[in-house]
Amino acid sequence: MKSVFNQIVENRMLFLLILFLILFVIFSVGVRGFFTFYNLTNMTQYGVELGLLALAEMLVILSGGGGIDLSVGSMLTLVAMVIGVLIGRAGLNPSLSIIIGILAGLGMGCVNGILVSYLRILPLIVTLASLYIYKSLALIVAVDPRFGPNPMPVSNFPENFYFVGQFRVGGIPFQVLFIFLPVILILYFLLEKHAFGRYLYGVGSNEKAALFSGISVTRVRLVVYTLAGLLSALSGWIITSRIASARPDIGLGYEMQAITIAVLGGVNIKGGEGTIGGVVLGVAIITLLYNGMQLAGIHQIWQLGSLGLVLVGSVFLNQLLLARRKF
Amino acid sequence: MSRGQFFRKREFTVLGLIVVLAIIFSLTTERFLSVSNLTNLLVQLAGTAISAIGMTMVIITGGIDVSVGSILGMSSVVAGKLLMANFPVVVILGAAIATGLLFGFFNGSLVAYGKIPPIIVTLGMLNIIRSLLFQLLGGRWISGVPPAIRVIGLGKWLGIPISMWIALILILFFTYFLNSRPLGRAIYAVGNNIEAARVSGVNLTRTILFVYALTGMLVGFAGLIYVARTGIVQTNTGTGFELEVIAAVVLGGTSILGGKGTIVGSLLGAFLVGIIKNGMVLLNVPALSEGLVIGALILISVVIDVVRARGERI
Numbered sequence: 001m002k003s004v005f006n007q008i009v010e011n012r013m014l015f016l017l018i019l020f021l022i023l024f025v026i027f028s029v030g031v032r033g034f035f036t037f038y039n040l041t042n043m044t045q046y047g048v049e050l051g052l053l054a055l056a057e058m059l060v061i062l063s064g065g066g067g068i069d070l071s072v073g074s075m076l077t078l079v080a081m082v083i084g085v086l087i088g089r090a091g092l093n094p095s096l097s098i099i100i101g102i103l104a105g106l107g108m109g110c111v112n113g114i115l116v117s118y119l120r121i122l123p124l125i126v127t128l129a130s131l132y133i134y135k136s137l138a139l140i141v142a143v144d145p146r147f148g149p150n151p152m153p154v155s156n157f158p159e160n161f162y163f164v165g166q167f168r169v170g171g172i173p174f175q176v177l178f179i180f181l182p183v184i185l186i187l188y189f190l191l192e193k194h195a196f197g198r199y200l201y202g203v204g205s206n207e208k209a210a211l212f213s214g215i216s217v218t219r220v221r222l223v224v225y226t227l228a229g230l231l232s233a234l235s236g237w238i239i240t241s242r243i244a245s246a247r248p249d250i251g252l253g254y255e256m257q258a259i260t261i262a263v264l265g266g267v268n269i270k271g272g273e274g275t276i277g278g279v280v281l282g283v284a285i286i287t288l289l290y291n292g293m294q295l296a297g298i299h300q301i302w303q304l305g306s307l308g309l310v311l312v313g314s315v316f317l318n319q320l321l322l323a324r325r326k327f
Numbered sequence: 328m329s330r331g332q333f334f335r336k337r338e339f340t341v342l343g344l345i346v347v348l349a350i351i352f353s354l355t356t357e358r359f360l361s362v363s364n365l366t367n368l369l370v371q372l373a374g375t376a377i378s379a380i381g382m383t384m385v386i387i388t389g390g391i392d393v394s395v396g397s398i399l400g401m402s403s404v405v406a407g408k409l410l411m412a413n414f415p416v417v418v419i420l421g422a423a424i425a426t427g428l429l430f431g432f433f434n435g436s437l438v439a440y441g442k443i444p445p446i447i448v449t450l451g452m453l454n455i456i457r458s459l460l461f462q463l464l465g466g467r468w469i470s471g472v473p474p475a476i477r478v479i480g481l482g483k484w485l486g487i488p489i490s491m492w493i494a495l496i497l498i499l500f501f502t503y504f505l506n507s508r509p510l511g512r513a514i515y516a517v518g519n520n521i522e523a524a525r526v527s528g529v530n531l532t533r534t535i536l537f538v539y540a541l542t543g544m545l546v547g548f549a550g551l552i553y554v555a556r557t558g559i560v561q562t563n564t565g566t567g568f569e570l571e572v573i574a575a576v577v578l579g580g581t582s583i584l585g586g587k588g589t590i591v592g593s594l595l596g597a598f599l600v601g602i603i604k605n606g607m608v609l610l611n612v613p614a615l616s617e618g619l620v621i622g623a624l625i626l627i628s629v630v631i632d633v634v635r636a637r638g639e640r641i
Contacts, residue, residue: 066583068446070570121629124391124583128574129625136618143615151615253566256393260450269444301562305458312451315443 012266016281019314023285027292034295037171045165045173045242047287048180051280052235053258054265055187056228058279060123061262063224064204064271070127071112072232072258073251074134079105079236081141084154084246087161089144094161102233108134109229113222123225131255142248155245165242175238183231188276200224205272257304260311261286285310337580340631341595344624345602352606359609366488370481370556372601373490374399374549378572379579379593380501381431381542386576387505387518388538389585390445393569394434395546397456400565402426402550404460407469407560410476419476423551424544430456431543435536445539453569461562469560479555490552494594497545502590514538518585574621575600578628599624 028035053072060069079101086097108130115126142151167174191197202210203220211217232251240246265282267274289310290303352359359365378395385392406423414422430452437448482489505511513534516524525531554560579596581588603620612620 115626119630121626122583125577125625125629128570128577129622131570132574132618132622132625136616136620136622139615140619256450256453259446260454263447263450269446299461301458301461304454308451308454308458312437312443312448312455315447316437316441319442 012278013275013281015314016265016278016285020281020285020288023288023292027288027295031292031295034292039291039295041168041172041176043287043291044176044180046290047283048173048175049235049239049242050254050257050261050286051180051283052183052231052238053254054261054279054283055183055276056231057255057258057262058265058267058274058276059187059200059224059231060228061259061267061269062200062204062271062274063221065116065123065207065221067116067123067204067221067224067271068127068259068269069112069123069225069228070255071108071130071134072228072235073254074131074138075105075108075229075232075251076236076239076254077248077251078108078134078138078141079233080240080246080250081138081154081248083237083240084157085141087158088154088156088246094158098237101237102230105229105233105236106226107229109226109232110222112229113225116225117218117221138248142246151248153245153247157241157244162241162244165238165240165244175242179234179238183234184276184280191276196220196223201272203272257286257307260307264311264314337628338589338592338595340628341578341580341592341599344628345595345599348599348602348606352602352609356606356609359606362486364605364609366483366486368601368605369491370488371605372597373488373494374552374556375568375571375575375597375601376491376494376594377497377552378542378546378549378568379575379597380497380590381538381545382572382576383579383581383588383590383593384501384505384514384538385445385542386573386581386583387514387585387588388535389518389521390438390535390538391573391583392434392445392449392539392542393573394430394449394452394456395542395572396565396568396570397453397460398427398430398543398546398565399550399553399568400560400563401430401456401460401463402547403554403560403564404463404469406476406551406554407472408463410472410554411469413473416476420548420551424547427543427545427547427550428540429543431540431546432536434543435539438539439532439535457566464560464562466562468562469554470558472554472558476551476555477558479552481556490556493548493552498590498594505590510534510537515586518587520586571600572597574625578625599628 033039053076056072057069060067082104083097083101086092086100087094112126112130115121116123139151142153143149144152164175164179169177191200199210199215199220202213202215203217207217236251239250261282262274262279263269264285265274265279267279286307289306293303293306294300378399382392382395402423405426406419409419409422434448434452437443438445479489484492505514513524513529516527516529517531517534521531553564575596576588576593577583577596578599579588579592579594581592600621603624604617607617607620608614
């Protein structure tokens with residue numbers, strides 16, 4: 001008994017898995033309409049958008065040196081607006097617009113990365129600044145001179161733009177099968193099988209040691225911030241397609257939720273520690289929680305409150321159990 | 328401090344930027360130097376400056392508090408509700424500060440006793456308090472606040488807004504406190520080297536609890552000023568306020584790694600952000616690009632430091 005208890009406390013994955021199962025059972029028994037194929041697949045749609053951002057946050061936090069990205073919500077918004085304006089107002093070919101939008105995300109992440117790694121400015125400061133800058137650019141891009149000086153959402157998309165956010169393949173949302181799962185697999189390969197993962201964990205847990213063993217700390221950090229931009233861009237594209245509208249305030253507050261999920265998933269805020277499996281479980285738990293509460297008729301604002309409770313509660317519980325075990 | 332030292336300080340860079348911007352704005356706009364505009368500028372600054380006092384101390388200990396926006400919202404709701412029920416001003420003042428203190432104390436307890444990283448505690452609380460606030464307001468707004476309280480937000484003494492006087496007094500007091508009181512020195516010690524601080528007898532839990540509780544109190548007071556100034560409380564009151572305060576503190580030279588920073592620096596940081604926002608309105612620059620300028624400025628001021636410090640991390 002004692003050893004089982006210890007394992008649960010020490011193994012974050014196991015802890016999260018049990019939390020997930022408990023929630024799943026509670027909602028299945030207590031909430032009508034939860035345990036249906038449609039609902040279970042439908043809810044994964046929401047999970048993808050937050051999930052991509054949480055993975056972005058994971059990569060950045062793993063790289064250590066105070067790694068954090070406050071700008072993911074703003075990058076998402078700017079990409080959504082770029083894609084929206086190019087398709088809806090400039091009438092550009094959707095595929096080309098999407099490619100330009102995603103390149104813009106890559107570029108924004110790259111700028112963050114250069115400032116963090118080459119100029120050696122702390123990530124919190126860099127991404128606080130870029131949060132403001134990208135958000136402001138999104139507002140400027142959203143202005144349609146034909147209708148005055150105010151930013152406006154774009155919602156006149158052609159039918160074929162909706163496939164990524166609204167289509168299903170075998171009942172499963174397109175973005176889950178063809179974007180989220182591949183991203184998870186690629187990142188899993190990168191972090192667990194490829195040398196890059198070892199570099200990343202090395203840089204995150206001990207920068208000096210990594211440097212002395214010949215790892216380019218600057219390059220590793222540049223790569224993770226750029227990847228964070230890419231993942232945010234994917235998320236922006238998917239949201240725009242799902243809600244059929246590009247809004248200049250779409251990504252507001254997403255950074256906090258993404259960081260919360262990454263931390264809930266067991267990523268150590270100091271860097272170097274955390275697994276992709278944990279973060280995916282974190283995404284699953286939060287998606288489940290949001291969905292179950294929505295079906296139970298609890299007001300949407302409590303989603304955020306419950307997110308906060310789960311975050312503080314789970315870390316607190318972990319600390320408490322760890323402390324008790326020591327005596 | 329010798330003169331050479333002063334010129335190398337971050338405060339000097341920020342002060343320089345403020346002066347340059349003030350000159351540019353007074354030359355390019357007619358209204359910048361007008362009494363009504365400067366009053367307006369100071370009134371808007373007061374809440375940020377007061378909250379920045381606490382945030383400076385939190386960041387000096389190596390922590391962070393991202394829940395201040397929600398705490399500000401919560402204390403405005405409490406103050407607004409009591410105002411509408413015609414409670415005396417003293418009660419309202421006490422309630423606003425107590426609300427902030429309650430949440431600040433809770434944050435501090437979780438950080439100090441629960442040993443949970445500050446970013447996690449305050450991120451969680453940011454969301455929890457916002458939900459509570461929504462529940463309390465029930466999706467409605469509070470408006471039409473009685474004029475008695477609005478003197479705190481709009482009144483003046485010797486030409487300077489009362490809220491700014493309060494901010495200045497608090498800044499003076501806490502600058503003295505940080506530099507000369509044992510608990511103030513302990514705050515720096517905790518941020519510089521927590522092990523060394525512990526070994527030399529600093530009460531770590533008490534120090535950490537103190538900075539978060541104090542931040543809550545000050546933000547609670549800033550919430551009251553907010554209600555007094557605007558006369559309106561909404562569900563989203565205070566969202567994004569945390570970033571504004573953190574920006575002011577970081578611009579003012581407080582190291583996010585802890586152990587280094589001054590309250591006066593944060594005041595200057597708040598001034599810099601305030602003056603830019605104000606000047607841009609006067610210059611008819613669309614409000615949309617405000618973030619662009621603030622962001623760029625944070626980067627510029629930090630890069631100036633990087634160049635001067637030659638690679639030392641800020």
